[in-house]
């Protein structure tokens with residue numbers, strides 16, 4: 671954003687430059703030249719600087735969603751169409767695009783596994799950090815050709831920490847993301863790189879719009895659905911409210927592109943509860959998916975057309 675305190679001094683400077691450019695080669699400029707320059711400056715400087723001072727509105731929004739089942743209801747409700755050729759040929763990712771209330775919405779999923787397994791892959795969703803970061807990075811690269819993405823929302827399911835107040839079905843809007851399975855004990859710099867903590871863009875208005883279901887919180891990311899005792903220690907050190915397998919890696923890709931980002935995560939299982947994660951995850955995936963389906967249209971309604979400082 672162009673701070674308004676800079677606008678008027680800049681306009682004065684602009685007027686002065688106009689006067690100099692329009693003045694005759696012999697100095698000082700005649701009163702007639704100064705008058706003409708002042709009139710031109712008065713008519714052109716204000717709109718010019720007003721345009722510079724206007725914060726950019728959000729018009730091009732990317733939703734990064736790992737699993738096809740998580741994305742489908744949102745894609746269908748917005749009537750987005752699959753885009754052949756959006757990603758490079760070798761990429762397994764899927765992109766859906768369309769217009770919504772004057773915004774361009776792009777949903778990218780991590781696609782299906784075609785690499786592992788005996789023949790042509792296992793066919794399961796490419797969950798986890800590597801596909802999510804790569805899909806988000808390529809999507810932002812592609813959108814660079816049309817003015818760039820204004821905002822990226824990483825949406826999906828997550829595990830919640832009961833001790834931090836999370837319950838099944840809660841919607842979390844992230845305040846930051848960090849990694850819990852990147853241990854690099856080679857001094858403070860590598861340790862900080864490993865944790866890779868990144869604050870997300872503040873969304874106080876959206877939190878209000880989604881209340882009372884939504885809560886703010888830190889999302890910790892790793893490549894496993896379960897957690898080892900060492901992971902649990904790092905998750906606590908990260909101050910995590912929820913745990914997923916993508917947020918921190920998508921955040922990294924967004925930071926590289928300078929695209930503001932945050933996560934919308936619905937709790938499917940309680941990490942510090944007494945039920946096995948897999949069992950609870952599968953039991954609640956359906957309800958969590960419909961909560962996500964309920965929340966995401968409200969997210970796009972809220973962000974579309976707003977400035978980043980109005981979220």
Ligand code: SAH
Nearest residue numbers: 736797827828829894895913914915916938
């Ligand atoms: N069995 C599932 C696989 C899902 S893997 C299937 O039906 O295909 C888990 C996905 O849900 C990841 O994208 C991850 O981000 C999210 N997730 C939900 N609960 C999680 C938890 N407790 N820990 C880590 N990721 C979780």
